[in-house]
Amino acid sequence: MTGRRTAKEPNRRPPIAVVVMAVIAVAVLALPLVGLLQRTPWSSLGTTLGEAATLEALRVSVVVSLLAAAVSVVLGLPLAWVLARLDFKGRPLVRAVVLLPMVLPPVVGGIALFFALGRRGLVGRALHNWFGVDTLIGTTAGAVIAAAFVSMPFFVITAEAGLRQLDPRLESAASTLGAGRWTVLRRITLPLLAPSLAAGATLSWARALGEFGATITFAGNHPGRTRTLPLAIAQANEAGRPEAAIAMSVLLIGVSLLILIGLRHRWIAPRSSRPESSPETSPS
């Protein structure tokens, strides 16, 4: 038997140094998880996960993270469009501001949300006076706002990258075939963006699912309304019940892994939206 080598891959031996670094990287990322799984009290796992409080936290987590992802998409998509398509002076600044929640410690984010939306905050006073919103502490709305604050940037950068990758000539081509703006959006732009939008929405959902600091600071910890799995985990840990914390962590990891694995095709092989053609446009 002779091995077949294709002309496209003349050198299949990977560089050793790269492989070593990659293995170290995987170890750094995966070892804590392995440690956690190794310490997981598997026998009592079912009991902990079956507790009403755990299921309630799971429900709050799912509701809050889905709503946060929805807010991210609804508000983030127009923002991504503005950043990708409109050329305006303050764009670098706006983009920096948009991405800031990614680097801001979430607790600081939670305090900052108070300064904006709290009862003594910039907009919060208006909320109080006009809509009678007394407080967002202990409300699911508050938890959704906190989660959207930290997760929206993930959607915006992914969607913006997708929009930038999208060839605007495809949209004008559609218009020269008789497609109005709405049709272009519905039949060309959105379908071509779909992989990016799905990836961005899932990323922001995953981020919202793991969100802790901004939520507990801004929305507090109220069972059934703002106590998400991460909050319940922290509480169990503080209360000296590490087994319960670990069990719920395993649940959270399981849910997150399912999402990320479902997303892997989008990550590894993003479909190009560029048509097969030379990129240059000469006014010939």
Add this chain to the structure above:
Amino acid sequence: MTVYAAASLSEAFEDLATEYEAANPDVDVKLNFAGSARLAAQISAGARADVFASANAATMSRVVAEGRTAAPPVLFVRNRLALVVPIDNPGNVTELEDLSDDSLVLAVCAPEVPCGALAQAVLADAEVDADADTEETSVRAVLTKVTLGEADAGLVYATDVAAGGDKVAAVPLGPQIRFNDYPVAAVSNRDVAADFVDFVLGADGQRILWSHGFDSP
């Protein structure tokens, strides 16, 4: 020497350590503050602590039960519950009974942590049916929400009131029968560990602890 102390002891133990180091120039006191339960878990896991000061007896007894202590624990202070409100008192809270008003934004500690357990007991004694809007895992998070004016009232330790500065005011609760007991124990067999425990229990140590709002047991 490493001292593990409950978060609520932070300011007091920093002063204690300074005083102790002044009296014993050859000793360097390292302080580690966190929630009592977390500290206990760390000690159980083999952390190299010389002294452990807990914010409640139950947590300490777990460490004792695991045989991690070098000497029996001793109660060294206790802490009263305090009702704090923003300085302008927007919820017009003047007594514990006011907390039964559902329109108030009330922050308390989670029942699993000592300050939360104390708050629950005090509210039960007073037969006040208070619906908390948030159950924080740290007493300081309760204080923060009151300091920012986002909560109308919070139940914290008496020792935390000072940390709120001029942004919060304490509402007098009258004589209390409920306290949180703080036990301290030497964890290691080193002489300095026993000596530091003695210092905490002694007149100088107690004076410093009073100045931070603690009561003697």
Add this chain to the structure above:
Amino acid sequence: MSVQAEIRAATGGFAIRAAFDAPAGSCTAIVGPNGAGKTTLVHALAGLIPLQQGKIVLAGQVVDDPAQGIWVPPERRPIALHSQHNLLFPHLNVVDNVAFGPRCAGEAARPARQRAEEWLQKVGLADLAGLRPVQLSGGQAQRVGLARAAACQPAVLLLDESLASLDAETRTDVRHLLADLDTTRVLITHDPVETKVLADQLLVMEDGQIVQSGTPEEVAAEPRTPWTAGLLDINLLTGTAFGTDVALDGGLSLTTATPMTGPVLVTFSPAAVALSTAEPHTSARNTWEAEVARIQPESDRVRVLLGPPAPCHVWVTPQAVGELDLRAGTRCWAALKATELTVREA
């Protein structure tokens, strides 16, 4: 008039000025060097670039008139554009790409698809209906793009180098397809043969301006710029092939090196023809006598236009004109080697 255009427009610092009319059902070819502004002109017609000044009327509808504040967006103009980059929609398969225009025009899915399939049939790609654009070769993508534009059945079809990357055979088929359309066509091309066969009107653009216009014959006979002369510096005759013999429509029979059957286009370089006063006795397989229609001296050479039976132009030196005493109306003999002839299906 199907197209009445008076265009002043600019993109990226590059400005064009052009005015032309095109009757309904006619074919207008735009030629010019790269960067002359041909695509800009077509984009102005399509509505992808707004006019700065001027006016465009398409099929009786004013679609752009800045003075009146009128600007109709591309989708509401009676046009369809096939771009040189094809720009097929990568998420739609071939037939859905072609059906896109009819669907946008409000046709139901089924008839739109049927129409798309008809057009794919016409461009010879009915088999590829289910493929994705990435699976197509350059030439196939170009034909799909063309079918997609044509399927819109616009009053004015705009074609930007729609035949550029087709191989010789499909090129002929597609050229026939374009010739048979009764819609008004405006096409950008680099191919002199395409120009001569398809165009009723030829516009030569250079540096953003139309430097010459007329029928292809008029322009070829009197090119006003070196570039035009260079592009159109080729003779094109039509006839019918029987093996290596081609009976020209003008009556003459030529011998070629390439055996073919049926209607053909015969092209040859004006420099390949040798002129003499008497019947030549050379190895050249093709000789004929013709009348000199016109003499046009150019800088270092002279263009001699010959009349029937094989109308063509020939380059000779100024000395030869004197030696052969060539003047309009005199007769002379032409000789042309069989190997100098390029024959292709008409």
